[in-house]
Amino acid sequence: MKVLAISASARKNGNTKILLETVLTPLREAGARAELIELAGTNPKGCKACFVCIKNKDGTCAIKDDIVNECVEKMTSADAILLGSPTYFADVSTEMKAVIDRCGMVGRANGDLYKRKLGAAVVAVRRAGSIHAFDTMNHFFQISQMIIVGSSYWNIGIGREKGEVAGDDEGMKTMRDLGENMAWLLQKIKA
Ligand SMILES: Cc1cc2nc3c(=O)[nH]c(=O)nc-3n(C[C@H](O)[C@H](O)[C@H](O)COP(=O)(O)O)c2cc1C
Numbered sequence: 001m002k003v004l005a006i007s008a009s010a011r012k013n014g015n016t017k018i019l020l021e022t023v024l025t026p027l028r029e030a031g032a033r034a035e036l037i038e039l040a041g042t043n044p045k046g047c048k049a050c051f052v053c054i055k056n057k058d059g060t061c062a063i064k065d066d067i068v069n070e071c072v073e074k075m076t077s078a079d080a081i082l083l084g085s086p087t088y089f090a091d092v093s094t095e096m097k098a099v100i101d102r103c104g105m106v107g108r109a110n111g112d113l114y115k116r117k118l119g120a121a122v123v124a125v126r127r128a129g130s131i132h133a134f135d136t137m138n139h140f141f142q143i144s145q146m147i148i149v150g151s152s153y154w155n156i157g158i159g160r161e162k163g164e165v166a167g168d169d170e171g172m173k174t175m176r177d178l179g180e181n182m183a184w185l186l187q188k189i190k191a
Pocket of ligand 1: 009010011013014015016017085086087088089090091124125126127128129158159160161162163
C-alpha cells in the first residue's frame, strides 16, 4: 500500500502539513508506505496549454524544470493520493492549482493515469472558504476516475498561525478518521 501526500502550502511545516501527517499516521500504522511532498519553495508553474502532453503521450508534462513531473510519477505509482492545501481567498493555493492542472492534464492525456486510485483532500483554514477549496481538489479526483474516501466531517482543520490547527480537536479527529477509512479500504482492495 503506497500513499502519496502533497502539501501545497506556500510555507513549510504549516497547518496543511500537520493535517496531512495526521491522516498518514493511521495509514502508516496499518502498514502503508507513505511519502509527503511539500511544494513550499518549489514554485510549480501553471499549465501553459501547449497540449504537448496530449501529442506526445509519454506520461510527462512539457515543462521539465520544476517539481510537477516528479508529482506525476509519484501519483502514478501510488495506490492513494492525498492533496492538502491552505485556503487562499476561498480556494486552493497557486501551488495546488498548478499541480491539479498539469498532473490532471498529463493523466488524461495518457489514459487516466490515476484511475481507481483512492483520493482525499484536506484543507487548512483560518475562518472561511475551505469548502470551496475542498471542492476544487475533489473535482480533480472525480474527473480522474478516482475513488474519494470520506471521514466523519468535511476534511478541514482550523488555524491561522503555524501549528494552530493541532488545537482544533474536531479537525484532528476528522483527519484520523479519514486515515483509518482510507487504510480500511486500501486493505480491502489490496487483499
Ligand atoms: C494569501 C492568503 C490568503 C488566505 N485566504 C484565506 C481565506 O480566504 N480564508 C481563510 O479562512 N483563511 C485564509 N488564509 C489563511 C490560511 O488559510 C491559514 O492561515 C492556513 O492555516 C494556512 O495554512 P498553512 O499553515 O498550511 O500555510 C489566507 C492566507 C494567505 C497567505
